[in-house]
Amino acid sequence: MSSQPIVRRKLADEVRDRLMTIIRSGELRPGDRLPSERDLMDRFSVGRPAVREALQSLDSAGVIEINHGERARIAVPDTRGMFDRIGQTMLHLLQTSPATLEDLKQARILFEVGMVRMAAQSATGADIEKLAQALDKQRAAIDNAADFVKCDMAFHTAITAVSGNSVCVVLSEAMLDWLFNFRRDLLRLPGSEFITLAEHQQLLETIARHDVDGAERAMMDHLSRANERYRILEDAMMRRSLNGGLEEL
Structure with missing residues (x-):
């Protein structure tokens, strides 16, 4: 016989779960209004x-809109909105x-390597043209730090978009946005712009040749160097922080 205590649930949790059951059953559809509070x-x-x-609770979860x-009203499902809410x-x-940042970097490598392999396998002429245009815009922004990062x-x-998978595109945007907002100062190391452009050019060329393994190697090298730049800047920031603390003492 189990000796675990019976957990008393909050009424609000019970109401939330019952409303979710109603929504999942199809009784209420996206765009429908819920009954009144009364x-x-x-x-x-x-x-x-x-x-x-x-x-x-349902509003915070993006299930309804208040x-x-x-x-x-029952919310219309939106992948982008979902990632925005968890941002x-x-x-x-x-x-x-701090360990989560390292996990995110690793997750990005696994994700982007998979995406670039898919791009090299299936990119059409139109896809390659879009990638070339994206790279041209980055070259034109070399003197503007904020625009260059964007x-x-x-x-x-754009590499992820070749997959045609809307969830992957939004996930790509979300991961990059999380990194950008968490460490704005780490995403651009002065003097590294030309290296980044050269690496992007290599990615474009391997995708255009449909060189799947070459594209994977190019992406691995690109992200490994980017993560090394992260480490260098993080170490420099830590030293400045420690030196500042000593000066204050």
């Missing part, structure tokens, strides 16, 4: 606080758990 209170025999807390003065959580995790991210996302 109707939900009567339906589930709970008070207004439990209903409101349940609705706020606008002031209107009944809540702040990811940044908090990166700030409080174009760098856009080039990598």
Whole structure:
């Protein structure tokens, strides 16, 4: 016989789960409005606080949309919105758990190597032209740090876009955005722009030749060098921080 205690659930959690069951059953479809708070209170025999807390939880999860003065509406599924919602959580995790940054870098390598192999296998003439245009824009932005980084991210996302997989494209944008927002100063090392452009040119050429293994090697080399630049700058920032602390003493 189990001796585990019975956990008493909050009413709001029960209301949230029942609403999720209703939504998943198809009784309510994306764009439909939920019943009023009063109707939900009567339906589930709970008070207004439990209903409101349940609705706020679903709103935070992106399942419903709440606008002031209107009944809540079932949200239309949106992959980009989903990653946007977890963005702040990811940044908090990166700030409080340094090991997570290393995990994110490793995840990016695994992801982008897979994407560049797929691009080299299946890129059409139109895809290659889009990549070339993205690289031209990055070259034109070489004297503008912020624009150069944005174009760098856009080039990598363009490689992912060759897959035609919208989830992969949004995931690529999200990972790059998390890195950019967490360490803006680490994403651009002065003097490294020409190296980055040369590496991107090599990626473009291997994709255009449909050289799958060559594209993988080029991406591995590119990201390995990028991570080494991360390490150099992180070490420099740590030394400055320690020296500053000693000066204050």
